[in-house]
Amino acid sequence: MxxxxxxxxxxxxxxxxxxxxxxxxxxxxxxxxxxxxxxxxxxFRPNLPPPEMGGPKDVYTLENYKYLIYGPEGGSQAYNTVDLMVFFRTLVAAACVTVFNLIICYPIAYYLGQTKGNHIRVFALMLIIPYWINEILRAFALRIIFGETGVLNTIFTGIGLFDTPFDFIRNDYALYAGLGYAYILLMIFPIYNVIESLDHNQIEAARDLGAPWWRIHWRVVIPYAKPGISSGCTMVFMLSAGALAAPQILGGPSSLWFTQLIYQQFNDSSDWPQGAAYAVVLLVTCVLLVLAVMRLFKVNMGDIGK
The missing domain is CATH 1.20.5 (Single alpha-helices involved in coiled-coils or other helix-helix interfaces)
Incomplete structure (x- = not known):
């Protein structure tokens, strides 16, 4: 043993x-x-009817992966531009949501980790309570808030900021806000758990030496909080790229998410091999991107597990 x-x-x-x-x-x-x-x-399987599965036609093939790049045979375009654009747009949007969440959540996590008092418990509870509600219900609530007759447009048109209601949904603001809100706790608490253990005397020593606040965070807090930042960014990026409910509810007509294509292949087209190929491509690409960014910022896999 x-x-x-x-x-x-x-x-x-x-x-x-x-x-x-x-x-x-x-x-x-x-x-x-x-x-x-x-x-x-x-x-790697062809899309066959159930009676033909396991027969002579059920052989391994790369056609499902080729379809993502080249589209159907005899198509009008050389490449499957629609699906490829949706794929790359999903990855870029997930990265933007991750950066947005990091910018918003880092100050909150720092405040929670370095401030003492009972009001911190109340603050943390206020962050957690909204997540007692189902994710789909929260997405529909955000759709109401960002709708043309929703709370935001009512306020903005009432104060004269907009002459006519702004379409937050068609312009994807509602989608990005919904994805950021859905996974905000996954960014806050990993960073908070690390910053809470940071000796406050290090920050005071940097202040006594005359370091400005930005240098204190850049040279002291952020390097120490790197494991929490790595863990939070990994979870937010992976879950944002693989989200389905929020894009379905909050996405506009032109904001198709790659997971929606996977859903359509599995359920609407009943093409499980094609949907599986799309899912594998998304998973492998996200993992490789995370590993590449970790290498770029010199983060070890053990840091994420801390």
Missing amino acids: PRILKDFLSRNGTGPGLVMLGLVLFWTVGLIILPQLSMLDFS
């Missing part, structure tokens, strides 16, 4: 330790690895 496993069982007890290991294995293998492998297998 490996030493690390012996230490784990001796520390937690043989019975509870085996139960925890079993649950982790079930979660990792049964709910993550095996479904992804099944999806990967589907992505």
